[in-house]
Structure formats: structure tokens, C-alpha cells
Amino acid sequence: MKCSKCGKKAVIYQKYSGLYLCKEHFLDDVERKVRAEMRRFRMIERNDCIAVALSGGKDSSTLLFLLKKILGHREDLEFVAISINEGIKGYREKMLENARKFASSLNVPHFVFSFKEEFGFSTDDFANAGFEQAPCSFCGVLRRKLLERKARELGATKIAIAHNLDDEAQTVLLNYLKGDFERLLRLNSRREEFIPRIKPLRSVPEKEVALFAILKNIPFSVSECPYLRKSLRFSVKKLLNEIERQHAGIKYSLVRGYERLVELLPKPAFELQRCEICGEPSASKICKACEMLLRLQKLTKNNKSKREFNKGSFRRFDA
Amino acid sequence: MKCSKCGKKAVIYQKYSGLYLCKEHFLDDVERKVRAEMRRFRMIERNDCIAVALSGGKDSSTLLFLLKKILGHREDLEFVAISINEGIKGYREKMLENARKFASSLNVPHFVFSFKEEFGFSTDDFANAGFEQAPCSFCGVLRRKLLERKARELGATKIAIAHNLDDEAQTVLLNYLKGDFERLLRLNSRREEFIPRIKPLRSVPEKEVALFAILKNIPFSVSECPYLRKSLRFSVKKLLNEIERQHAGIKYSLVRGYERLVELLPKPAFELQRCEICGEPSASKICKACEMLLRLQKLTKNNKSKREFNKGSFRRFDA
Numbered sequence: 001m002k003c004s005k006c007g008k009k010a011v012i013y014q015k016y017s018g019l020y021l022c023k024e025h026f027l028d029d030v031e032r033k034v035r036a037e038m039r040r041f042r043m044i045e046r047n048d049c050i051a052v053a054l055s056g057g058k059d060s061s062t063l064l065f066l067l068k069k070i071l072g073h074r075e076d077l078e079f080v081a082i083s084i085n086e087g088i089k090g091y092r093e094k095m096l097e098n099a100r101k102f103a104s105s106l107n108v109p110h111f112v113f114s115f116k117e118e119f120g121f122s123t124d125d126f127a128n129a130g131f132e133q134a135p136c137s138f139c140g141v142l143r144r145k146l147l148e149r150k151a152r153e154l155g156a157t158k159i160a161i162a163h164n165l166d167d168e169a170q171t172v173l174l175n176y177l178k179g180d181f182e183r184l185l186r187l188n189s190r191r192e193e194f195i196p197r198i199k200p201l202r203s204v205p206e207k208e209v210a211l212f213a214i215l216k217n218i219p220f221s222v223s224e225c226p227y228l229r230k231s232l233r234f235s236v237k238k239l240l241n242e243i244e245r246q247h248a249g250i251k252y253s254l255v256r257g258y259e260r261l262v263e264l265l266p267k268p269a270f271e272l273q274r275c276e277i278c279g280e281p282s283a284s285k286i287c288k289a290c291e292m293l294l295r296l297q298k299l300t301k302n303n304k305s306k307r308e309f310n311k312g313s314f315r316r317f318d319a
Numbered sequence: 320m321k322c323s324k325c326g327k328k329a330v331i332y333q334k335y336s337g338l339y340l341c342k343e344h345f346l347d348d349v350e351r352k353v354r355a356e357m358r359r360f361r362m363i364e365r366n367d368c369i370a371v372a373l374s375g376g377k378d379s380s381t382l383l384f385l386l387k388k389i390l391g392h393r394e395d396l397e398f399v400a401i402s403i404n405e406g407i408k409g410y411r412e413k414m415l416e417n418a419r420k421f422a423s424s425l426n427v428p429h430f431v432f433s434f435k436e437e438f439g440f441s442t443d444d445f446a447n448a449g450f451e452q453a454p455c456s457f458c459g460v461l462r463r464k465l466l467e468r469k470a471r472e473l474g475a476t477k478i479a480i481a482h483n484l485d486d487e488a489q490t491v492l493l494n495y496l497k498g499d500f501e502r503l504l505r506l507n508s509r510r511e512e513f514i515p516r517i518k519p520l521r522s523v524p525e526k527e528v529a530l531f532a533i534l535k536n537i538p539f540s541v542s543e544c545p546y547l548r549k550s551l552r553f554s555v556k557k558l559l560n561e562i563e564r565q566h567a568g569i570k571y572s573l574v575r576g577y578e579r580l581v582e583l584l585p586k587p588a589f590e591l592q593r594c595e596i597c598g599e600p601s602a603s604k605i606c607k608a609c610e611m612l613l614r615l616q617k618l619t620k621n622n623k624s625k626r627e628f629n630k631g632s633f634r635r636f637d638a
Binding site: 172173176177178179180181232235236239242243246247250253254255256257258260261264265266 | 577
């Protein structure tokens, strides 16, 4: 098929827009979407130091590439790349090596921090302890925690996350399925004590990020986390893709609807505290990461309380 | 397996509650859920005349049965059953005959009203006109319209709808997918000019309604609407069932989350008008049903404007 804009050979058909696009117009389209989201949410401010969460996969490598391409000429901005090693054997090592090489090729300082060193636990330790739930919610909370902590230590003023449209739509749907609007309200009143998280790829569909990376020869690792398929997020991902096939555009309408909802919801004055354990900003006396770590420490010492643990508040619907 | 309550032979395993139930305890459990929802939403008031929307399928027949069982002794209450004939050949006729017999067996006056007589169009007429979308959104709007109109004419003070938990969860998820929070806000500020709609089965899962009907020998028709599989609702139904299998309880958490959301959202003072065409209460100058009918009349006269129609506001994501 031919490009709807110039008649050259098309590399993609975007069912949601009705357009066929050639390589050049497709690459332009992705960059245009990223620029538009960055403007719309005023993601970048003068003198920002941007910490890019770099896993070595297609999304984060493309994000780093595009940020450097779009903003690399600005002398007031700084970039660092942070990789988190959760300790997932056979999965993370190769990706980290890839991340290291790619950051170096773009002249971006790169830092790796590990769960084991920081928390004393790896995700494998937790997953092999025999609890009934997928380790994903545990892993996600600690990854965010470590990223925030290290970004702050490195002097970052923004954390750039490579969530694409599919990730965003999944997150929105997960929140809806869990009915967790209290959490949404907290997110809605994010305080300046936290480093703002920006998501420049949030309106680019996952398969377009992959195609962009391939066409631009961005090196990325394609291995899949061995725990992925256990999570509710994975079920939601499959199902959203199935609906999107028949009802193109549903991922966009889901994310846009959520944005409108956030506008409609009240913004509660929420009391920000310092976690009694780590001293970092927290919505409660003990932050979620420290609460999880406490429970993990207890439980790995005493396997009898596994049953207790499985009854716990993050047993169900872990993302 | 044995009943978790009495040790007799179980007829069902409720994964979401972790209970096995025998016939007797299962029937009790369904009735208890219905009574609890009726109390929680104060569905029934003194001297109510309850119009039950009776299709002749398992849900509405079970609803009528349970309403009569729970409330039949109350002399201040009145019941009527209303069936709508949308004009879907090979599907509706048998169900209507079933509805007629069942209402008669419970001594409930039964009325049938048809799209063709009332609006001049049947759902088949519309479906065969060659428009690209499923006829479901059209059919749904007109069915609600006709039900409301006839219930009012019959002096009803409540309209009882047989939506079960699955229907409710699907509706909630459809609203989320469409991102249609403006509609949610309107529903949130329902005005007394409309007859209140009550849904006593809203916390009973679909397969439990079916099992209840079978165990109680409630006659019902099992035919499936020929247009069902074209709708977004059907995709959503499949998706929810698949997630529920792996993550039991997700339908409940979806519906409960929605209830909390409705509480959180503001209740706008919305101006209720009278539709300029039918004179009935409406949120806009011309009610949605009359707007659809106008377009249909134009379009069946002039097939060239099909393209126009397919571009229209209810083209996409019809439920």
C-alpha cells in the first residue's frame, strides 16, 4: 500500500487514524506526537535535569533517543540515565548491558542500582519464596521507590518514564478494574516533594514505538520478564489488544477519558508526611515500599505466616 | 464437593467468595443479595407501582419471580410487566410468547409494545439498511424510550430492569472505554421527571441468575439476539469473563469502584427540558431517541447520505 501523504511505499497502516504512512512520514508522525505531549503537559522546563529510566528495552531506548534528538541542542538541560537491576536472572543482565552501551553511544551518564544492594532482596528472592501472587506489584513499588530516591540523589528535576500508549491504557484500565479511585485522587494532588514524572511516549502505540526503534536502528533487547504472564496487567494487555483490533481507537479514548475524569475529580488537600523508616516523602506514616519490605523481612524469616501474607492487602489484582 | 455451610452436595462453587453452596444455600444466597441491594438503594417505596421490563429471557423472568416472592404479600404495591418487541425476526417472537405465559402464571398484567407501531421502524429495518455499525445503540436508546413512555402511561412509579452483575460490570467498563464521563455526570443528577429505574439483580452474577432460574423451574427462552456479536458490549463481555476467570471478584470491584466514583464526582445542576418533538423529559432540545429517529427517517429515504450517517456521533463504539 502507498503512503496517504506522499504516495511512497507505506511501512504501516494506522487503523485508528485511517492513514497509510511511508518510513519518513511515519517517523515524523511519532516525533510529532512526542513533541505534542511534551508541550501539552509542559513536561520540560528551563534548567531541568532529566533522569531517564533506561531498561534497555525498545521503549526506554527510543525515549532516550528522542529526548536527545528533540532537546539535545539545549544547553540549559542535563540528562542522566538510570537502570534498576531488580535481580531477575536470565532477563535483566543482557538488557543492562544494552542500556550501558546505548547511553554511552549518546554520551549520557549511566547509573545502575540494584534491589539486592539497596533493599537486601531481589525480585527472584521474593518470587521464589512461594507466595501465591505474582511478584509484579512488589517489584513495581520498589522500582519506583529506588528510581525516585536515586534520581533525587543525582539532582534530577524530572524523571522520564517510557510508558507508551498501551502501557497508559493498561494502567488506566487496571485502576478502573480495581476501583481504586482513592489512589487516583492522591495522584491527582501530587505534591512538589516528589520529582515530577514525565511520559513523552504516552500517546505512541507500543507497536509504533517498536517500529520506530527498528527503522532508526536503535539497539534494544527483546527478552520478556519471566513473571509478566502471571500479572493482571498481562491479561488486561491481551484483552485491550483484542478490543482495539475490532474497535480501533479504544486505547486513545480510554486514556483521554481518564484525563477528563482527573479534571472532574476534586483535588483534596492531602497531608504529605515523611516515612518514619526511610525519611522520604510519603502519603502515610510508613511509605508503601518500606511497608512491603517490613512484611517481606518478617515473612522470609517465618514461612508459617505465608498464609497471613497471602491474605494481605496487595494479594489480589497485583499489576 | 460439599456445601461450605451444611455439608450437603454443592451445586456451585463461587470462586469470588471461596464458598461451595448446596441448592438450598445457593437459592438463599441469591435472594439475600437481591434483598440487600433493594435495601441499600431504597428501591421500593410505599404504594409503588412497579413496571418490570420482561423480555422472556432468564434474567427478567427471574427478576419478576423474585419481586413477586419478596414483595408479593404487600398490598400497597402493584406490578405490571412490559415487553418491547423491537422487531428482530426469529429472535423475539418466541421470547414474547414465553413472557406472556410467565406473567400470566404469576397473575401480573402484561403489555407488549412494538418499535414498528410506535416509531415506524423495526430494528431489522435499521440493521438491513446497510449502515456500517451494529444496530445495538439505536435499539437500546429506542427500547429505553418506549419503556419509559409506556411505564408512565400505565402509572408506574418504578421501572425494574433485570441487569445482573455482568451487565452492570459491562456497562461500567463500556463507559470507561468510551471515556464518556459527561454522560455519567448526567446520570448522576437524574431528575424526578424520569421514572426511577431499579436493578434488584445488580449484584448477582449472570451464571448464578441462570442457575437460579433452572433450579426454580422458571421457564425462559435461551435464544441470542442475532446482532449481539457485532457490538462492543459483546467484546467487553468476553474480556471481563476471561479476566474474572483468573482474577475472581473483578466484576464486583469494577461495579463497587464505579459507585464510589459516582459519589466523588460533582452533581451538576442540569437543566431539564421537554423534547420539542415528543414532549417528554429530555436533557437537550430534542431527545436522543427523536434525534435518532429523525436521522433514520432521512436516511432510509436517501441512501446516498449513508456515508454522512456513518460519520455520525454514534458511529463508533456502539454498545
